[in-house]
Structures are given as C-alpha cells and as structure tokens.
C-alpha cells in the first residue's frame with residue numbers, strides 16, 4: 001500500500017500579515033514558512049501507520065504544489081520521515097488549480113490512502129481535499145479526527161455537527177483530517193535531516209488549468225476601539241453596562 | 250436561473266444557522282431577481298420543511314432515503330449537483346460548517362464552479378462577481394473574484410443575521426435523484442451525540458476558559474456563568490489538550506472558528522492562534538489578572554482580576570438582572 005500526504009507551505013501561525021502593491025499581494029518579506037499544521041499532523045499519522053503495518057504500507061509520499069521556494073518545507077517533511085516527495089512546479093493560483101495538479105499525480109501513481117489537511121493557514125479554503133477527491137473519483141470523508149487500518153479497511157472517527165461518528169470506509173480513500181489525527185507533530189531528528197538530503201524529490205511540470213477564482217485585493221479588519229477596563233471591585237458596573245449599554249445580557 | 254441553498258437539518262430540525270443562510274440567499278436573490286430553492290437531505294417532517302418558506306425559500310427539494318442518515322461526501326454532493334442541474338441554479342450556497350466544507354469542494358470540482366468558502370457578506374459586485382472572505386485565520390479579508398458562470402459559496406455564520414420571518418409556506422417537492430450508481434463505500438458504525446448542552450454553533454453567547462483557570466474543577470464556575478447566561482462553553486487549546494474540556498470546545502486556529510454576539514474569555518492570554526478563532530465575535534469581554542495580557546487588545550470590555558473572585562460576582566450580578 002502507498003500513502004500520499006498533500007502538504008501546503010504556509011506562513012508561520014504567528015506571522016503579522018502585510019500586503020503590498022496596493023493591497024493586491026501578500027508581502028512575503030520576513031515570513032517564516034512552515035508545513036501547514038494539519039498537514040504536519042497528517043504526515044505524522046501516515047508515518048505511524050506505516051511503522052505499525054509490518055511492511056504492508058511500503059511508502060509515504062508527500063506532494064506539494066509550489067515553486068522552488070517551498071523546497072525547504074518539503075525537505076522538512078522528508079526529514080520528519082516521508083520516503084519521497086513530489087513538487088509540482090507552479091505558483092498555486094486557487095484551490096481548484098492545486099487540486100487539479102495533485103489529481104494528475106494521483107492518477108499516475110494510484111495511492112491507496114490520500115491525506116489532506118482541513119484547511120491551509122493562508123487562504124483558509126478548506127477546499128483542496130474535497131476537490132481532489134472529486135477529480136480522482138475517490139471515496140472521501142471530512143473532519144476526520146482519527147484513522148486506523150483494520151482488515152484492509154479504514155476505520156475513522158470524525159466530528160459531526162454536535163457529536164462524533166465512527167465509520168468504516170473502503171479503500172482507496174481520501175481523508176480530510178483535523179485535530180486528533182495525531183497527537184503531536186513529529187520533529188525531525190538529526191539523522192532524519194541528514195537522510196532527507198538524499199531522498200528523492202521529483203519536480204514535475206504543472207498542467208494547464210482554468211483559473212476559477214482570483215484574490216483581487218486584500219483588506220485588514222477594522223482596528224478595535226480601546227478596551228473599557230474595570231478592576232475586580234467593579235464587576236457589577238461592567239455587568240450593568242453589558243445589560244444597559246451594549247444590551248448583551 | 251435560481252439560487253440553490255443546501256439546508257442542513259440536525260436530527261430532523263432546522264436550526265437558526267439555516268434560517269440565516271436562507272435570509273442571506275434571499276437578499277442575494279432579490280438583487281438578481283430570482284428565487285431561492287432549498288435542498289433538504291434526510292428525514293425531515295413536511296411541517297418543518299414548509300417553515301423554510303418563512304425565511305425566503307419558495308421551493309424545497311426534499312430528498313429522503315435509507316442511506317442518507319449520515320453524511321457521505323460523494324453521495325450527498327451527487328444529490329446537490331443533480332439538484333443544481335434540475336433547477337438551473339447559478340449560485341449554490343451552503344453553511345461554512347462541517348457539512349458545507351465537506352460538500353462544497355466536491356460540488357465545485359464536479360461542476361467546475363468557482364468556490365469561495367467562508368464568505369462574510371453579500372457580493373460587492375455581481376458583474377464581475379466579487380465577494381469578501383476571511384483569510385489568514387481572520388487576520389485579513391480577501392475580495393475574491395469568481396470567473397466561472399456557476400458559483401459555490403459557503404457562508405460564515407453570524408455575518409448576516411436572520412431576517413424577520415415572513416408568513417409564507419414553501420412548496421415541498423419530493424426529489425429523488427438517480428444515485429443508485431454511486432457505490433456505497435462507507436458504513437456507519439456508531440454515533441455519539443453531545444446531549445443536554447447548548448452547542449457552540451448554536452450559541453449567541455460563549456463563555457470560554459483558558460489555562461488561567463488552573464484545573465478542570467474550576468470550570469464549574471464557568472459552567473455556572475454559562476448557565477445563567479444561556480451560553481455555550483468553550484476553551485483554549487491547552488485546556489482541551491490537558492483533557493480538562495472536550496476537544497469539541499476548543500476554539501482558535503486549530504479548533505473551531507466562531508462568531509457569537511458575545512464572547513467572554515476568562516484566563517485566556519489572547520495568543521494570536523486563539524484570537525484567530527474568535528475575533529469575528531461582535532463583543533469580547535476579557536477576564537484576566539494580568540492587566541497587560543494581549544487579550545485586552547481585542548476586547549471591548551475587560552476586568553483585571555482573579556477569576557475566583559470575578560466569576561462569582563458576575564454570576565450574582567447577572568442573576569440579579571435576570572430576576573428583574
């Protein structure tokens with residue numbers, strides 16, 4: 001069996017976001033790039049599954065749609081433990097564009113399990129996983145918070161509106177994963193970093209894809225007015241303000 | 250041409266979020282001089298389906314079936330795309346929640362319809378179609394242009410409001426799309442529902458606790474506050490990681506993104522990843538014993554003090570108001 005983990009290269013979660021060119025482009029100056037937090041957890045889970053499979057899972061591949069600038073992030077994924085990587089050489093345009101590029105890879109290699117994060121910390125599209133599943137015609141489930149393989153089938157837990165469900169799914173299968181899929185992301189060890197340098201990172205050409213959506217401009221939220229602060233002697237005053245002035249309670 | 254709205258039910262009942270979704274779609278339909286068609290999947294009584302008329306649906310497509318008791322992405326999105334074709338819908342709207350996020354990408358890819366998730370208002374222009382959404386985990390907005398003729402949107406709850414209900418009954422039509430050719434690949438083993446608690450997604454007021462509350466036991470004070478306010482409870486990530494509260498209550502970048510009318514943050518420092526999940530709240534009240542905690546930078550009201558003294562006083566003061 002083979003697992004594919006789709007990884008996105010995103011600004012570190014503490015980044016102060018700024019735009020340039022009249023608010024039409026992200027200012028990447030000084031940004032630290034990381035593996036998207038969900039994708040990092042997905043990769044960790046894929047490696048755990050492989051290690052526990054007794055050789056049944058032969059490989060864990062990571063795929064990224066990005067320019068050469070995302071290679072440090074891909075190398076990190078290799079250092080964490082992925083066996084090989086594919087970079088589809090293109091500047092991502094929108095979710096559909098990315099999904100269509102990934103679909104091409106999956107069609108060529110037929111992976112049994114594909115893992116995609118819930119959303120990417122940049123454009124928050126929550127879209128690539130579902131679109132990919134549709135384009136490659138895979139069975140897919142979303143908001144997956146645990147994943148195991150039992151007797152050739154997948155068993156997952158997922159969050160639903162107001163609870164959780166346990167579902168048994170047939171392979172091949174695409175899971176859109178979230179919190180819980182693995183506990184902590186794996187950190188690359190020295191040995192992993194050394195090995196990552198020689199692991200295969202294949203760069204493939206992008207295919208032409210129609211651009212369905214475009215970010216035309218960005219805006220920052222309105223700054224908040226100053227906070228009306230009270231000390232613990234005046235809790236009652238605050239509560240009556242919330243009641244009378246803000247009409248919140 | 251029409252607008253198709255996927256109206257999700259929870260155990261046969263439509264919630265406020267669905268009414269807001271329809272109110273939003275109706276406003277768009279007015280501008281475009283068209284109708285709103287609702288699509289309901291799963292077991293719902295006719296009387297409940299007709300209610301959707303009060304919020305602007307002229308017609309409800311009602312799809313029921315044995316295999317529709319749990320969300321199967323492929324099956325459900327096939328139903329949606331079939332409905333889109335039948336109605337000649339140009340715009341498809343879903344909630345930006347678990348099921349909307351599960352279905353909208355499949356529908357979008359299947360129809361080659363541009364998808365914008367988490368939209369926070371009406372389009373700023375229809376020709377070209379430009380609409381605003383939150384990006385970078387609520388740190389910024391993007392104005393997204395959709396190039397395709399068909400468009401799929403997921404709508405961020407509480408960014409529009411529920412319209413005043415009108416006295417209208419929606420026409421309910423049985424809708425049985427051809428879905429036999431979609432092979433069944435998933436089997437539901439077990440469902441666990443959260444019972445006896447107001448859900449985060451239904452709440453107008455949310456009271457939330459952080460590591461500053463120091464133990465699982467201390468959350469009983471927060472529960473009590475939630476009780477007197479009719480609020481739901483939430484928490485920061487370390488709190489759910491510690492197991493003090495269930496994962497379903499974790500808000501922030503890696504948890505739920507919420508936008509209640511009032512968010513009360515108690516013993517939460519206001520880390521950027523936490524704020525991303527709550528900054529769209531209309532009002533934020535912070536309780537923290539550190540006057541320089543970053544949470545005060547995004548709060549409208551704050552109390553500098555120890556939760557152990559502040560919370561009981563707050564509870565008492567609210568009880569007094571509620572008692573009239």
Ligand SMILES: Cc1cc2nc3c(=O)[nH]c(=O)nc-3n(C[C@H](O)[C@H](O)[C@H](O)COP(=O)(O)OP(=O)(O)OC[C@H]3O[C@@H](n4cnc5c(N)ncnc54)[C@H](O)[C@@H]3O)c2cc1C
Pocket residue numbers: 013037458459460461462484485486487488499500501502503504515516517518519520521522523526536537538539542554555556557
């Ligand atoms: C990739 C990534 C994703 C993340 N995602 C999330 C997320 O989704 N949600 C999230 O919440 N965090 C997230 N975090 C973690 C985040 O960075 C913070 O560590 C976390 O939000 C801190 O939680 P806290 O405010 O409860 O605790 P702390 O930061 O420890 O703050 C506790 C606060 O309580 C106050 N306090 C202490 N004692 C009292 C008292 N007696 N009375 C009143 N106040 C008191 C303190 O002054 C302090 O401000 C993420 C981090 C990373 C790296």
